[in-house]
Amino acid sequence: MTALVSARGVSKHYGDTKAVDNVSFDIEPGRILGLIGPNGAGKTTLLKAVLGLTDCDGDLSVCGLDPFRKRRELMHAVSYVADVAVLPRWIVVSKLLKFVETIHPNFSIEAARASLAQTKIPLNAPVKTLSKGMVAQLHLSIIMAIDAKLLVLDEPTLGLDILFRKSFYTQLLNDYFDEQKTIIITTHQVEEIENILTDVMFIDDGRIVLDESLETVGERYTELMAAPEQADQARGLTPLAERSMFGKSVFTFEGVSRDQLAGLGEVRTPGLADLFVAKLSRERAA
Amino acid sequence: MMARQWLLLQREIWEHKALYYAPLAVAGLLVFGFVVSFVTALAQGMPFDVAVVTLELTGAPFSVTGGAAILGIPFLFLNLVLGVVVFLYGIDALYAERKDKSILFWRSMPVTDTETVISKLITAVVAAPLITTAIVIATQVVLLVLVSLVLLIGGGSPVELLLAPLPFIQLWFLFLWILLTSSIWFAPVVAWFLLCSAFAKRSVLIWVFVPWIVLGMLESIVMRTGQVWQLIGERFSFAAISGLDFPAGINVDDDAALEALIKSGDFDVLGVIAPIKFLTDPGLWGGLVVTAIFLAGAVYCRRFRS
Numbered sequence: 001m002t003a004l005v006s007a008r009g010v011s012k013h014y015g016d017t018k019a020v021d022n023v024s025f026d027i028e029p030g031r032i033l034g035l036i037g038p039n040g041a042g043k044t045t046l047l048k049a050v051l052g053l054t055d056c057d058g059d060l061s062v063c064g065l066d067p068f069r070k071r072r073e074l075m076h077a078v079s080y081v082a083d084v085a086v087l088p089r090w091i092v093v094s095k096l097l098k099f100v101e102t103i104h105p106n107f108s109i110e111a112a113r114a115s116l117a118q119t120k121i122p123l124n125a126p127v128k129t130l131s132k133g134m135v136a137q138l139h140l141s142i143i144m145a146i147d148a149k150l151l152v153l154d155e156p157t158l159g160l161d162i163l164f165r166k167s168f169y170t171q172l173l174n175d176y177f178d179e180q181k182t183i184i185i186t187t188h189q190v191e192e193i194e195n196i197l198t199d200v201m202f203i204d205d206g207r208i209v210l211d212e213s214l215e216t217v218g219e220r221y222t223e224l225m226a227a228p229e230q231a232d233q234a235r236g237l238t239p240l241a242e243r244s245m246f247g248k249s250v251f252t253f254e255g256v257s258r259d260q261l262a263g264l265g266e267v268r269t270p271g272l273a274d275l276f277v278a279k280l281s282r283e284r285a286a
Numbered sequence: 287m288m289a290r291q292w293l294l295l296q297r298e299i300w301e302h303k304a305l306y307y308a309p310l311a312v313a314g315l316l317v318f319g320f321v322v323s324f325v326t327a328l329a330q331g332m333p334f335d336v337a338v339v340t341l342e343l344t345g346a347p348f349s350v351t352g353g354a355a356i357l358g359i360p361f362l363f364l365n366l367v368l369g370v371v372v373f374l375y376g377i378d379a380l381y382a383e384r385k386d387k388s389i390l391f392w393r394s395m396p397v398t399d400t401e402t403v404i405s406k407l408i409t410a411v412v413a414a415p416l417i418t419t420a421i422v423i424a425t426q427v428v429l430l431v432l433v434s435l436v437l438l439i440g441g442g443s444p445v446e447l448l449l450a451p452l453p454f455i456q457l458w459f460l461f462l463w464i465l466l467t468s469s470i471w472f473a474p475v476v477a478w479f480l481l482c483s484a485f486a487k488r489s490v491l492i493w494v495f496v497p498w499i500v501l502g503m504l505e506s507i508v509m510r511t512g513q514v515w516q517l518i519g520e521r522f523s524f525a526a527i528s529g530l531d532f533p534a535g536i537n538v539d540d541d542a543a544l545e546a547l548i549k550s551g552d553f554d555v556l557g558v559i560a561p562i563k564f565l566t567d568p569g570l571w572g573g574l575v576v577t578a579i580f581l582a583g584a585v586y587c588r589r590f591r592s
Contacts, residue, residue: 053393055590075396088388090301102293103395139391 002064004029004150004182005050010058011206012045019045020056021206027199029149030179031213034193035186036276037203043186046203047154050184051080063149076105079143080152087139089128093121100142112145133160140168144176151176153185157192165189169196190273200272202279209283210275218269222258224251226265234264241278252278294397294405295413301382302375305409309418312367313425316360320429324436356433357454360425361461368418368465372410372472376479377490379406380588389588399588403480403581410476411469419462426454456555463559467529474573475521477580484587521573528567531560 003026012020020042027033037043049056052067052074060067063077087096093116101109116123119137127135140156157165173196177183185193200217202210212220226234231249235242237260239251252270253261261267270278299305380403383389392402434444482493502514564570 051394071393072396072398072401075394080394082390082394086387086390088301088383088391089386092300095300099293099297100395102289103397105396143394 003027004063005184006059006061008059010046010049010056010060012042012049012054012056018206020049022058023203023206023208025201025208025211027182027184029182031198032177032183032185032196033199033201034190034197034272035184035201035203036190036272037186038280041203042206043203044154045206047080047082047152047184047186051078051082051152053082077148078150078152079146079148080154081139081143081156082152082154087127087135090126092124092126093138094123096127096138096142097123100146104146106147107142108145108147112141115141115145133164136160137164144172149181151181151183153183153187155187156185157187157189165192169193172196190276191271194272197272202276204280204283209279217272217275220255221270221275222253222256222261223268223270223274224253224261224265225249225268226251230264234261237261240282243274250274290397290401291405291408294401295409298379298405298409299413299417302378302409304371305375305414306417306421308371309364309367309421312363313360313421316363316425317428317432320432356429356448357426357452357457357461360422360429364418364422364425365465368414372414372476373479375414376410376476377483377494379410380480380484380584381486381490399585403484403585403588406480407473407476407577407581410480411473412466415465415469419465422461423458426458430454453555460555460559463529467564471521471524471528471570471573474576474580477577477584481580481584481587484584485591520569524569528569529560529564530558531563532558 005025005027007026008024009022010020010024011018011022023046035043035047045054048054049060050062050067052062052069052071055068062074065074065077067074091099097109097112100107100112113123116138119134119141121130121134121138127138130138136157143151157168160168169192172183185197187193197214199213200210201208210217221240224234224239225245226249228247228249234249234251237251237253237256239253241252243250248265252275258267383392393399430448434448437444437448479490479494483490486493498514498518502512502518505514506512
C-alpha cells in the first residue's frame with residue numbers, strides 16, 4: 001500500500017535553528033497517529049510542512065502531492081485544525097458554512113448543520129459572540145464535515161473542558177474515522193488520546209525519537225514495578241529509565257522479554273506519557 | 287471558477303461592512319443636511335420663493351451649476367469617502383487576518399494565496415467604486431425628487447427648471463467612467479497598501495508612508511532631484527482626468543464659462559470620455575506593471591510569512 005504521507009530527509013531551518021532535522025517517515029492510510037513532543041520540538045513545523053503552509057528541504061509527499069506547491073489541490077483532500085478558536089470573529093455562522101460549502105468540494109453542509117444542531121450554537125450568531133468552547137465546537141463541526149483523506153489536529157482541544165474533550169474524541173472515533181481516513185493528532189494531554197491511537201511518533205529537537213505502531217510499542221517496551229529488594233536485579237537489565245512510585249521502583253525496558261522480567265515484579269505495557277519521558281531522558285543523556 | 291471569485295468578493299464585503307456603511311451614512315447626512323437647511327431657511331422667516339432661490343434652483347436665469355450641484359455634491363463627497371474607505375480597507379485586508387490568526391483557518395481552505403490577494407484588489411478597485419456609484423446615483427435621485435417637490439410646491443415646473451436642462455443620464459455615465467478609470471489609475475496605490483498589510487509585522491501605516499518619504503529625501507539629498515515625489519504627486523493629481531479629454535479652449539475651473547457652455551447645448555457631456563487617451567497613457571500601463579509587482583510581493587508575503 002502506498003503511504004499517504006511520505007517524508008525523506010525532510011528538514012526545515014529558521015536561520016541557524018533546525019526546527020526539523022532530516023526526518024524520514026511514512027504514514028499509511030487508515031491510521032491514527034499521535035505526534036508527541038515537548039514544546040519547541042518541531043511538531044508544529046513538521047505539520048505545517050505536511051499541510052503546505054511552509055516550504056522545507058527534502059522530499060515530502062502528501063496524497064501524492066508536493067504540499068507547498070500544490071496547497072490548493074491538497075486542501076481538497078486534507079483538512080486541519082491548526083489552532084483552536086482561529087475562526088474569523090466577524091463572520092456569522094451561517095455565512096461561514098456557506099463559504100466553506102461553495103469553496104470546498106468535499107464539504108457536506110448537512111453534516112455540519114446536523115453536528116451544530118447538537119450544540120447551543122445559533123446559525124445566525126456572529127462568531128465573536130460565541131464562547132471559546134463554542135468556537136472550537138464550530139470549527140471542529142466544520143472540519144469533521146469535510147470528507148478528507150487526511151485530518152490534522154494540532155492541539156485541537158487546548159483550553160477546553162474535560163467533558164468537551166471526551167465527547168470530541170468519541171465523536172472523532174465513532175462518526176468520523178474509517179479505514180479510508182488518516183488522522184494526525186498532537187496534544188500535550190497524551191493520556192486522553194492514548195486509547196484511540198494506532199501509531200505514535202515521538203519527536204524531540206527536530207528529530208524522530210520513536211515511530212511505531214501501538215502494537216509494536218506493546219511488544220518492545222515493558223514497564224516493571226519492582227519491590228526494592230529486586231530493584232538492583234532489574235537495574236542489571238539496563239532499563240531505559242527508572243522512577244519511584246509508592247516506595248517501589250518503576251523501570252521502563254526496551255527489547256527485554258516479559259518472561260525475563262516477570263519474576264521481578266509486576267509487568268505491564270508502559271503508558272505513552274511515561275514511555276515518552278523515558279525515551280526522551282535517554283535520548284538527551286546520549 | 288466565477289462562483290469562487292464571486293464568493294471571495296462577497297467574503298470581503300461581509301468582513302468590511304464599511305465599504306457600504308460609510309458611503310450610506312454620508313449619503314444620509316447629505317440628504318438630511320439638504321432637508322434641514324431648507325426647513326431652517328423657512329423657519330427663520332425666509333419667504334418660500336427666496337428659500338428656493340437660495341438653493342439656486344429657480345429664478346431667471348436658471349443656474350445650471352446650481353442644478354449640477356445636486357449631482358455634483360454627492361459625487362464629490364462620496365468619492366472622498368470612497369478614498370478613505372479604500373485606504374482603510376487596503377491597509378487592513380491582509381493584516382487583520384494575521385493579527386487575529388484567522389489566516390490559519392482561511393489557509394485550510396482550498397483557495398490559493400494568489401486568488402485571495404486578487405480578490406482583495408478587485409474588491410478595492412472594482413467592487414468598492416461600483417457600490418459607491420450605486421449609492422451616489424441613489425442619493426442624487428433622492429435629492430432630485432426632493433428638489434422637484436420643492437419646486438412643485440413653489441409653483442415651478444421641475445421638468446422645465448431642473449430635469450430638462452440637466453443632462454443627468456449622460457452625467458451618470460460620466461461619473462461611472464471617472465470612477466472606474468480613477469480606480470484603475472489608483473490600482474498601484476491600492477496594491478501598495480495590500481503589500482504593506484501583508485508585509486508589516488506591526489504598524490502598517492508606517493510601511494505605507496515612510497519608505498516613500500525616505501526614498502524621496504534620499505533622492506533629493508543624493509541626486510538633487512525630486513522624481514519620486516513628483517511621480518507620486520502626478521499619480522494623485524491625474525487620477526480624475528486621466529480618462530477625460532476636454533475640448534480645446536475649455537477651462538474646467540471656470541464655473542461660469544462651463545455653465546454657459548452647458549446651457550448653450552453645444553457641449554457633449556459624453557464627448558469628454560476619452561477611452562483611447564486613457565488606454566494609450568503610458569502612466570496607466572506603467573501603473574499596472576507596478577500593480578503586478580506589488581501584488582506578487584503581497585502573495586509572496588502571505589505564502590511565506592504566515
